[in-house]
Amino acid sequence: MKVTIDQEKCISCGSCMAICPDTFELDENSKARFKEGDNPTELETDVSGCIDEAVEICPVQVIEVKK
Numbered sequence: 001m002k003v004t005i006d007q008e009k010c011i012s013c014g015s016c017m018a019i020c021p022d023t024f025e026l027d028e029n030s031k032a033r034f035k036e037g038d039n040p041t042e043l044e045t046d047v048s049g050c051i052d053e054a055v056e057i058c059p060v061q062v063i064e065v066k067k
Contacts, residue, residue, distance in 0.1 A: 003051060005041045006062040007031040015057045020050035032062065 012030040016023075023043075027033045033040035045051070055063045 001045065002066045003034075003043045003045060003055075004064050004066065005032050005034070006064070007033070007041055009060055009062045011060050013059060015059065016054040016063060019054045019057055020048075023048075023051060024054065 007027075007029075010031045012026060012032075014026065014032075016032050017025060023035060024032055025035050027040065034043045037043050051063075051065070055061075055065055
């Protein structure tokens with residue numbers, strides 16, 4: 001599965017980091033990004049429980065899971 005982050009719409013609330021700190025962090029512009037992988041806004045992974053929770057908790061819904 002591919003998980004993406006729309007950094008332009010990110011409001012820097014940090015909810016994704018609070019739910020899934022091993023996967024998400026804030027970049028130098030305080031926008032959400034992935035800690036691992038080559039692309040900070042796209043991640044190929046099995047969607048774990050915390051990523052699924054981050055998708056649900058994001059107040060502006062910038063995290064998307066594509067199958």
